[in-house]
Amino acid sequence: MARKSSQTRSSRRTLPEEPVVIPVLTVDRAAALEVYDTTLRDGAQAEDVSFSAEDKVRVAQKLDELGVHYIEGGWPGANPKDIEFFRIMKTIPLKHASVIAFGSTRKASNSVQKDQNLQALLAAETKTITLFGKTWSLHVTDALGISLAKNLELIGDSIAHLKSKGRRVFYDAEHFFDGYKTNPEYALNTIRKAVEAGAERVILCDTNGGAMPWEIRAICEVVRQEITVPLGIHAHNDCEMAVANSLVAIETGIIQVQGTINGIGERCGNANLCSIIPNLELKMRRPALGDRLSHLKDVSGFVTEIANLMPNKHQPYVGDSAFAHKGGVHIHAVLKNALTYEHVDPTRVGNRQRVLVSDYAGRSGLLDKIEAYGIKLSKDHAKVQELMDTLKARENEGYQFEGAEGSFELLMRKAMGTHKPAFQLLGFRVIVEKKQEDGAPLSEATVMIKVGGVVEHTAAVGAGPVNALDHALRKALEKFYPQLQEVKLLDYKVRVLAANKGTESKVRVLIESGDHKDKWGTVGVSENIIEATWQALADSIEYKLLAKP
Structure with missing residues (x-):
């Protein structure tokens, strides 16, 4: 029987006979929205995330396929990796996106001509530069240690210098909402100075992620009356409000939304573009990506993989559990x-x-x-x-098939009487030996299986008993089934069930395996972790070897 996708059949999707009419928001829907991705800069600052220059190039190309308008590539004055990224990107044509270099206003002790940060931004040779400066008086006096007037000077002449070199400048008003709540007139003066110096966009930043949606709305409405250039929003997620705050800001007329794929970023992360973009297009009816919204889940998974993170299956829209x-x-x-x-x-x-x-x-x-x-x-x-x-x-015994559909398909085919096992286990043995107190233990597994009328007896060592058993089973079977060389064990999880029994407790082993075109999960349950592992490993191999059309 041919294997088919685990996707269910298409369900009817019909509206109620008398749909409820929801009032339409008063928004200028003719205004084009700009999606500004900062995964490669702000997202790269997330704990456990480290992109190489090559990783960043691959992500940039994927973001361009998605159709974002701007890709913030990094801070070329901060590290050699970002300098290399901008060098490579000069040779790679993009269809939809513009790459942007990011950096700060000049140091108070430097002139614009001698400031290394501004020099590095110009050397990146991007058409647009995003420059951030201090908006909150607390940061000016306590972090920079300069006067409020001096800070205005840094903002103005840094932007003017970049403009004189033929660059477009977007101005990131760092900590704008905290600054406005503390000293509204000074916060407004900083962005007035940026516009006066030539900034083409002013991005209002909730850098600490502490603002509430009603505060964002009220402050954005004030700024729109004061500032003539288009505005942007850059929200962090420390109060779980980044997506809501971004949407509220757009509701007030802001046109540029900044965020990261999957919401990765400093501390609790940035505004999640994987939620913002579909909310804009499907809920607010504000086109953002044109006809490329269907690429969103693919891009989400790609960034997760490149960042070497565990996927969040419960993530709205793009998570495996979302539907x-x-x-x-x-x-x-x-x-x-x-x-x-x-x-x-x-x-x-x-x-x-x-x-x-x-x-x-x-x-x-x-x-x-x-x-x-x-x-x-x-x-x-x-x-x-x-x-x-x-x-x-089986589930009463502790099996779980939600993440192990490979084992479920085998269970189903066995119940239907349509499954013919690819091999028969005659026995296995796993030995763990430690000879010295400070030495690493040695793990060795022996497997005896039967394929047709042929008995195969093999042994293998590994980095632990599970790895040794996996190696021994593959070694025994690959001469009969060479296609098993394609299979990789992608993930291995152990869950203790009914822990009140201590070391006698059952364990559930979940294994995710994959080849060049597919991924599948399998499960095993036993009081013996090696036996549970064997069940999951054996199912993984059997699933790979199911007859194909």
Whole structure:
């Protein structure tokens, strides 16, 4: 039987007969929005994130495919990696985006001609430079240690110098909202000075991420009356308000929104463009990416992978769980009409509907899952109830199939009597030996399997018992199934179940495996961690070897 995608069949998506009329926001919808991505600069400052110059180039190309308008590449005066990025990007044509260099106003002790930061920004040779300066009087006096008047001078002549060299300048008003709440007239004076010096955009920054939406709204409305150039918003997420604050700012007439893919950034992160962009397009009906919104999930996953982070499956719009349904009532309804439990069509953002396999799913959900693998059964077929009983019994034992659909497909095919095992286990042994107190232990695994009428007996060592067992199994099978050389173990998780039993507790092992075109999860449960691992490893191999059309 051919394997099919775990995506469920298309659900009807129909509106109610008499839709509720929601008042339209009073916004100039003719004003073009600008999406400004700062993943490569602000996002790179997140804990556990480190991009190489080559990583940054690859992400920039992906962002250009998505259709963002501006890509903030980094701070060329801060580190050699960013200098290298800007050097490489000079040779790479982009279709939609402009690359921007980021840096600060000159130091108080330097002239504009001798300031190394300004020189590095010019050397990056980008058409546009984003310059940040101090807006909050606290930062001027306590961080820079200069007078308020001197700070205005730094802002003005730094921008004027870059303009004299033929650059467009966007001005980031750092800590603007905190500065405005402390000393509104001085905060306004700093951005007036920036506009007077030639800044083409003024970006209002909630740098500490502490502002509330009602504060953002009120202050943005004041600034719009004072400043003639287009405005932007740059919000951080320390109060979980960055997305809301960005949308409220746009609601007041601000045209440029800054953020990062997946919201990565300093401390709690930046405004998440993966939420902001679909909210703009699908909720506020403000076009931002044209027809490229469906690339959003792909870009989200790409950045997660390059940043070497664990994906957030519960992330709105682009997370794997964003359109996943587990409860029986939910599944029953969503299969009739997806609008019952989905606020947008997942394909609009490149995502998909998923029906999760669990003892909560009910008969409708299980039938839909079975059909996804090309098997047609009636609702009253005996095999459906048999499989449901098996599923519930397994989950009662501690198995979880939500993240292990490879094991579920095998379980289903065994219940249907359509699965022919690729190999038979005759036995395995795992030895962990430690000879010296300060020495590393040695792990060795021996596996005996049977393929057809041939018995294969192999041994392998590894970095731990799990790695050794994985190596031994592959070594035994690869001569029969060379395609297993493509398979990589991508993730390995162990969860202790019923921990009140101490070291006798059951454990659940979840393994994610993949090849050059697919990924799948498998699960094993036992009081013995090696046995649980074997179950998951064996399922992983069996899934790879399922017959294809």
